[in-house]
Amino acid sequence: MITELAVERVEFTCGHCWNRWSIDYDVLHYRDGEGHEWEYFSRDGVAVASPYVPEGAPPCPQCGRRWVGRLVARRPIPAPPGPADTPRQKITDEAGHRPDRHDAPLLGAADHAQPQQPEPPADPTSAVT
16 A cells, blocks of 8 residues: 655765765655555656665766765655545546646656756866966
8 A cells, every 4th residue: 555655856965076966756655465664766757776775876977976865855745535625536538638648748857956066176286386
């Protein structure tokens, strides 16, 4: 049973080149038939490992090294059916219901404003005397 759905914005800071970037992940919390809790991550509709563990850390876009992310924001998505007064609309024509959604462009996990990059420190060895 799904117990929670959310979008989590995860920020990464490369410890090698100090590049910062963020990615939005879809997160699904699930309780199996034995009562165990599971957490599933996906990015752009593709299942991925948790960005909070080394195995799931994406490569730095600048140098390719991998660094574990940190949560900076999240947006819970109410799981249906919700309370009786929750706004909803019954779909009576599945094939004809909002057909444009099938051809809508993918909202990418990195398609949002990225964190400001700090200015690199001045290199004291390049100063002219």
